[in-house]
Amino acid sequence: MTKLITDVVCPFCGTLCDDLEVVVSDDGKELLEVNNACAIGAEKFLHSQAKDRLTRPRMRNEDGSWREVSYDEAAEFTAQMLAKSKKPLMYGWSSTNCESQVVGSHVAELVGGQLDNTATVCHGSTLIAVQDVGVPSCTLGEIKNRADMVVFWGCNPAHAHPRHMSRYSLFPRGFFTAKGHRGRTAVVVDPRPTDSANLADIYLPVEQGRDYELLSALRVAFRNEQLPDVVAGISKEKIYEVAEKMKNARFGCIFFGMGVTHSLSNNHNIDIAIQVTRDLNEFTKWSIMPMRGHYNVTGAGEVWGWQFGFPFCVDLSRGFARYNPGESSSNDLLMREEIDSVFVLGSDPGAHFPFSSVKKMNALPCVVVDPHITPSTVVADLHVPVAFVGVEVGGCAYRMDSVPIESHKVVDAPEGMLTDEEFLKLVLARVKEIKGV
Amino acid sequence: MSTVELTLKQQPELYLETEKITPDSFAGKSADEIAALDVYEGNLTHKLGDFFTISGTPGQTAQDTVIKVKGDLLRIKWIGAKMTAGKVIVDSNTDMYTGAFMEGGEIIVNGNTGHFTALGMKGGNIHIKGSAGNYLGAAYRGDWRGMMGGVLRVDGDAGSDVGTFMRGGEIIIGGNTDVHVGTHQEGGKIVVKGNAKSKVGGQMVKGEIIVFGTIDVMMPGFAHRDNIDLEVDGAKATFKRFEGDLGERHPKSKGKVIYGQLYIKA
Numbered sequence: 233m234t235k236l237i238t239d240v241v242c243p244f245c246g247t248l249c250d251d252l253e254v255v256v257s258d259d260g261k262e263l264l265e266v267n268n269a270c271a272i273g274a275e276k277f278l279h280s281q282a283k284d285r286l287t288r289p290r291m292r293n294e295d296g297s298w299r300e301v302s303y304d305e306a307a308e309f310t311a312q313m314l315a316k317s318k319k320p321l322m323y324g325w326s327s328t329n330c331e332s333q334v335v336g337s338h339v340a341e342l343v344g345g346q347l348d349n350t351a352t353v354c355h356g357s358t359l360i361a362v363q364d365v366g367v368p369s370c371t372l373g374e375i376k377n378r379a380d381m382v383v384f385w386g387c388n389p390a391h392a393h394p395r396h397m398s399r400y401s402l403f404p405r406g407f408f409t410a411k412g413h414r415g416r417t418a419v420v421v422d423p424r425p426t427d428s429a430n431l432a433d434i435y436l437p438v439e440q441g442r443d444y445e446l447l448s449a450l451r452v453a454f455r456n457e458q459l460p461d462v463v464a465g466i467s468k469e470k471i472y473e474v475a476e477k478m479k480n481a482r483f484g485c486i487f488f489g490m491g492v493t494h495s496l497s498n499n500h501n502i503d504i505a506i507q508v509t510r511d512l513n514e515f516t517k518w519s520i521m522p523m524r525g526h527y528n529v530t531g532a533g534e535v536w537g538w539q540f541g542f543p544f545c546v547d548l549s550r551g552f553a554r555y556n557p558g559e560s561s562s563n564d565l566l567m568r569e570e571i572d573s574v575f576v577l578g579s580d581p582g583a584h585f586p587f588s589s590v591k592k593m594n595a596l597p598c599v600v601v602d603p604h605i606t607p608s609t610v611v612a613d614l615h616v617p618v619a620f621v622g623v624e625v626g627g628c629a630y631r632m633d634s635v636p637i638e639s640h641k642v643v644d645a646p647e648g649m650l651t652d653e654e655f656l657k658l659v660l661a662r663v664k665e666i667k668g669v
Numbered sequence: 670m671s672t673v674e675l676t677l678k679q680q681p682e683l684y685l686e687t688e689k690i691t692p693d694s695f696a697g698k699s700a701d702e703i704a705a706l707d708v709y710e711g712n713l714t715h716k717l718g719d720f721f722t723i724s725g726t727p728g729q730t731a732q733d734t735v736i737k738v739k740g741d742l743l744r745i746k747w748i749g750a751k752m753t754a755g756k757v758i759v760d761s762n763t764d765m766y767t768g769a770f771m772e773g774g775e776i777i778v779n780g781n782t783g784h785f786t787a788l789g790m791k792g793g794n795i796h797i798k799g800s801a802g803n804y805l806g807a808a809y810r811g812d813w814r815g816m817m818g819g820v821l822r823v824d825g826d827a828g829s830d831v832g833t834f835m836r837g838g839e840i841i842i843g844g845n846t847d848v849h850v851g852t853h854q855e856g857g858k859i860v861v862k863g864n865a866k867s868k869v870g871g872q873m874v875k876g877e878i879i880v881f882g883t884i885d886v887m888m889p890g891f892a893h894r895d896n897i898d899l900e901v902d903g904a905k906a907t908f909k910r911f912e913g914d915l916g917e918r919h920p921k922s923k924g925k926v927i928y929g930q931l932y933i934k935a
Contacts (some may be wrong), residue, residue, distance in 0.1 A: 295789060317712075318710060318711030319683055319711030319712065343712070344711065344712025363811035364810075364811060364813070390726050442886070444868055444871060445868075448889055449889040449890070450916075451890070451914075451916025452889055452916040457892075458892060459889050463889040497848065497849065500852055500871065504871065504872060507872065512789060538686070549712045550686075550712070555810065556801065556809075556810055557810070558784055558804070559765060559784070559785070570682070570684050572682070572683060572711070572713075
C-alpha cells in the first residue's frame, strides 16, 4: 500500500505552489510519484531519491581526492575556518528554510562575516530600488482574484516559473475575474519573442538594454507629454496605446525578472518601474512584484531584514550591520580579494557566478553545504551533504509576494543525515567555544 | 598650516578602512597618538601606526592641518571621510569612499579614486587628478539626498551613476562618463566635458546637466526648447537647451513649473 500526501509545498521557485500531491511508500521512506508539480518541481522531489546520493560529508585530500568525514569533523573544520577568518563570506541561504537562516545569522554575527544571498546576482537590484523609492505591492491571491491586466517585463514565467500564469497571474478564474484569461490583458516586454510572449495580447520587443527609456516613455505618456517618434525600438503610437490601456485597467500588476534587474541600468530599471506603478495609482489600482527565483530567497531577505535591517550584502565585520552592494556584494568581494574564506549553503555560486569569481573561491578555504554534487562542491575543501528542505524536512519559506508558507516533510532523509539547521547548530556551538562566548 | 606625512609601509592582506585619516581626528595629537588611532581590516582592529610611518605634526585645529598620504593606497578605503576642515593630499590611487560625507576642507588626489567617491558630500572641495569610479557624488543606498554642496572636480573619466539623487553643489568631469548621470537629480550642477553614454537626467526633477560632448541615446522625457550661449567653467559656447524629465514630478515656483535643465553643446 502506498500513501498519498496532499497539500505539499514545492521547494523549487518563488511561486511556492502549495497544492502538490506526493505518493510515498508504506514505510514513508521512498518517494514514488509527484502530482500537480511542474517538470522542474517534480524533478526536485524525485532527485532526492537518487540511489548514488552522497550521505556523509567529504573532505578534500592534498591530491584532490575526497575522504569521508563525520558531521562532527565537518562542523569542526567549518567553525575553525570561519572563526579564524578576518572576513569570511557566507553566501547562499536561498534554498533553505528560515530556521536555518536564523542560525546562520548567529554564526555570521559571531565571526564578523559577510552575509549575502542569491539576490546578489538576482533581485538584489530590486531590493536597492525598493529601498530608494518604496514599493506598492500586493499578494498573488489579489492578482488571481482582481487583476484584469498583467505585464511581464523582462521575465519568462512560461519557463522560469512554469505554474505562475496558471495559478495566479493569467489563467485562473477568481472572485472578480470569472472569465479567467479571456478577461485579462497580458503584455510581455522582452527583446526576445519568448514562449510567454506567445501568450501575450500585446508584445513589445524592446531594444536590448533600453528598458529604462521605455519605462520613462510610459511615464511621459501618462502625463500626456510629447514623445519622440520611436523609443527603445517601440513606436510612440504603441507606447501611448499601452499607456492608455494601463490607465484604464481595473487592477493591474507588473511582474519583472532578470531581464531588467540584470541588464543595463539594473536597479534604476526597477526604480522607474516602481514609479510607473505609482503614477498609475493616480488613475486606477496597480501593483508591482519581482519574480523571485529560489523558493526561499525572499525569506532570506525577510530574516536578515528583521535581524540586521538589510536584506542582502550584510557586512558584519565591524560588529554592527552595514550594507552597500558594490562593496559588500559577493562578486565584488571575491573579485577584489576582500575576503579570506567562503562558506556556501543553499545555492550554487560555482554554476552562477562569473568564472573569475569561482577561481577566487577555488583559491580560498571553502565549505559548501549542499545535498547535490555541484560546480561549487568542485572548488570546495569540504562538502557537507544535507537533507532536502521541503522534501525531507519542513520549515518556513516566503513566497515571492512575501507570504510565509510552512513547508512539510514528505519522506525521511537517508539514515544519519543532518539538516541544514542541525549542521549549522553544530557549527554555532563550536564557534561559540572557540570565541569563548 | 602644519603637515603630517603618512607613508604606507605595510600593505594590508585584505583592505583597510581608514576613516580616521582626516584633519579632524589628527588635529592636536602627537605622532604617537596618531599612530595609535584605530584602523580596520575585516573583523580585526589594528593601529594606524601598524601600516603607516607617521612624521610631522598636525595643527591645533583641523583647519590648520594638512595630511599627505603616500605609498600605493589601492587597498585603502575611506580617506578623508566626513572631514570638516583642513587639507588631505593623496599621492596615489585610492580605493572606495574617498571624501565620503565630506563637510568642508579640501582633498587633492594625484591619481584615481575607486567607487563611491564623495558619496553624500555636503561641502568643501575635492580635486581628483585621475579618474573616478562609479557613484561619484551619489547618495548612500536608500538615501534621497546625494551630494548636497561643495565642488567635486575630476580631471579624467567617471564611471556610472554620477550624482544620483544630487541636490546641490557642482561636479565637473574633464573626461567621459558611463551611463546614468544625474538620475533623480533635484538640484546642483553636473558638467561633463567629454561624452556621456545614455540615461542622462533620467527621473530628474531640478538642477542642471551640461554636456560638452555627445549623448549616445537621449532620454525620451527631454524636450528641446531653444539654444543659448553659456559660460561654463571658463569656456564659452552655444548649447542646445532641453527640459525634463517630463515623466517626473516637478515643483512649481510663482505659478511656473520648474524642470531639470540639460544643455548639450550645439
